[in-house]
Amino acid sequence: MSVLDDPGLFGRLWADTYDGTDNPDPTAAVHFLADRADGGPVLELAIGTGRVALPLAARGLDVSGVEASEEMVAKMRAKPGGDQIPVVVGDMADVPVTGTYRLAYLVFNTLFNLVRVERQQDCFRNVARVLAPGGGFVIETFVPDPADFDRDEQVRMRSVTEDSATIRLHQYDRAAQTFVRQTIRFDSEGVHLKPFAMRYCWPEQIDEMAERAGLRLVERYADWHRQPFDSTSRSHISVYRK
Numbered sequence: 001m002s003v004l005d006d007p008g009l010f011g012r013l014w015a016d017t018y019d020g021t022d023n024p025d026p027t028a029a030v031h032f033l034a035d036r037a038d039g040g041p042v043l044e045l046a047i048g049t050g051r052v053a054l055p056l057a058a059r060g061l062d063v064s065g066v067e068a069s070e071e072m073v074a075k076m077r078a079k080p081g082g083d084q085i086p087v088v089v090g091d092m093a094d095v096p097v098t099g100t101y102r103l104a105y106l107v108f109n110t111l112f113n114l115v116r117v118e119r120q121q122d123c124f125r126n127v128a129r130v131l132a133p134g135g136g137f138v139i140e141t142f143v144p145d146p147a148d149f150d151r152d153e154q155v156r157m158r159s160v161t162e163d164s165a166t167i168r169l170h171q172y173d174r175a176a177q178t179f180v181r182q183t184i185r186f187d188s189e190g191v192h193l194k195p196f197a198m199r200y201c202w203p204e205q206i207d208e209m210a211e212r213a214g215l216r217l218v219e220r221y222a223d224w225h226r227q228p229f230d231s232t233s234r235s236h237i238s239v240y241r242k
């Protein structure tokens with residue numbers, strides 16, 4: 001199975017180190033989501049190790065999740081409260097749950113982990129299926145920067161120490177709006193590859209997918225602190241309603 005088609009790959013490669021990396025503090029996101037949860041229940045797509053879901057549930061909301069990786073879910077289960085959150089292991093594009101939710105959310109650029117436009121569209125359509133009338137869907141993604149894919153490639157150094165070096169390479173396909181990335185570590189034990197892929201979209205393209213699924217954009221900000229979104233914003237938080 002190729003890196004482009006395997007939703008479980010991320011967890012197999014990253015679950016052991018995910019919580020140790022420099023991930024964003026979820027506090028502002030949790031305030032934002034709790035304000036829009038309308039009492040719940042709430043569904044997180046790609047719940048991961050519970051970075052956002054655990055503090056949201058700690059506020060008394062009924063939070064469930066969908067996640068492709070058993071390895072990521074196991075990390076959440078090992079944390080306080082992590083065994084209280086129901087999770088369906090499956091592909092978020094299918095939204096494989098039967099409940100009705102007041103709020104669903106998909107954060108930290110993870111919409112783009114669906115590397116085919118059809119599956120991104122499926123995801124919106126299936127979220128709309130499980131939302132109560134008036135329910136919200138919150139998306140957080142970066143805004144693509146054409147400078148990143150100038151000449152369809154990018155090479156970045158990640159770290160260099162006495163006994164190792166890590167670089168990150170991106171190969172872009174501008175027509176498909178996808179990239180394949182390799183994070184490559186060289187050390188005394190050899191060369192270690194961590195592949196990853198995304199299909200990036202501009203905010204208007206996300207709005208179109210939402211609109212086709214019956215979800216209307218009602219709020220957009222540059223960050224979780226509700227800074228205004230404008231043409232210089234590098235990310236967006238968008239709220240759609242059914």
Ligand SMILES: C[S@@+](CC[C@H](N)C(=O)[O-])C[C@H]1O[C@@H](n2cnc3c(N)ncnc32)[C@H](O)[C@@H]1O
Binds near residue numbers: 050092107
């Ligand atoms: C960057 S992590 C984000 C985790 C969590 N939402 C957070 O904000 O910390 C991306 C997550 O998406 C999951 N994932 C990737 N593709 C998926 C898919 N098609 N269906 C469900 N989960 C998926 C990965 O296993 C991983 O847990």
